[in-house]
Amino acid sequence: MMDKPEPRPSPGYMTEERIMIRDMAREFAMQEVLPVANRLDPEKGEMPDELIARMGELGFFGILIPERLGGLGLGFFEYCLVAEELSRAWMSVGSIIARGNMFYTAIPAKDDAERAEKIRAMAQGRYLGAFSMSEPSAGSDMASIACRAERDGDEWIVTGSKYWCTFADRADFLQVICRTSHDPDAPRWAGLTAILFEKSRGEFPVGVSGQPIPKIGYHGWKTYELAFDGARTPDYGFGEVGGAFKAIVSGLEGARAHTAARSIGLARGALEDALDYAKEREQFGHPISDFQAIRFKLATMATEVEAARALLWQVCHKLDNGENCAREAAMVKYYAAEMAERVTSEALQILGGAGYTTLYAVERHWRDARLTKIFEGSSEIQQRIIADSLLGKPKHA
Known part of the structure; x- marks a missing residue:
């Protein structure tokens, strides 16, 4: 022994x-x-x-x-x-x-x-920002950003369109990623600059208009398509001109950890609601929590939530200690988002017809979980990052 x-x-x-x-x-x-x-x-x-x-x-x-x-x-x-x-x-x-x-x-x-x-x-929550990077033709491929900013004395003049800017109306300022250089000999990602617009809550800056994007979830605030028509803003000297790409990439690890945390919260909410429902709902003279099919679903769901959280804690520990964790951050964002869609979908299945109504929160968790596989870098982008860290970049690239 x-x-x-x-x-x-x-x-x-x-x-x-x-x-x-x-x-x-x-x-x-x-x-x-x-x-x-x-x-x-x-x-x-x-x-x-x-x-x-x-x-x-x-x-x-x-x-x-x-x-x-x-x-x-x-x-x-x-x-x-x-x-x-x-x-x-x-x-x-x-x-x-x-x-x-x-x-x-x-x-x-x-x-x-x-x-x-x-x-x-x-x-104190009294001065908040909104971030505007994506465009109708630019998402994961940040290098294809076309919204343009040109300097005029001490000001920037911005012209172009932006998409997926959440909280644009209620924020106190906008951070807008614009193209400020078109050097054909420079890398595609070069020449992007973060331009700041200060504004009043409930309004857009002069020269900027916005249209809410209809969404199936992520309610609680609006997400906008923005149009910049020669909009002027002071040059606040924020960041390096042409250096926005590197600055954004350097902050992605924390953003991906945040998305993983949100995914875990959604999955946990769905799991807890499904547990409560399974104990109360009776069929064939028994609560459905007595049936092995339901019990095994809940066991798997709980295991996946715990596994995602354990990986997230490891990533957060590395972030707080200044360690490089690009691969692990991509892994936890990928795994937690995929897990959240599975767990919320299983929870909805356990609730059956009740889960397909808006009378229970599980459908909200399900709709919101689907978004976590898309924003802050899609699941496919995370897989690419992970694969490149394991294998190196493809030779054809």
């Missing part, structure tokens, strides 16, 4: 502080977000300003913002813990926290004092 091994210390991922943050976010999500989501999502309503303000009070928009700038000064681990809990109730609410945490370095300001003041407001 083998000797019993000495107990080894755990990785220590879930510290007392992290458990407290998770539980606080969970209580808020279940008590304040879920009732709003159940009421507004079926009618494609928008999350109320009061809910956003409450999130600001709790510090959710400033998790990654340094303490010296008014934030919590925490890491991606805490950020993704909160994102999972919020997404378990409503993915849009789990998403909106990025409009602060991932934007605080992109503030349109004349000087450092104004920038610091706006970042403090951002940490």
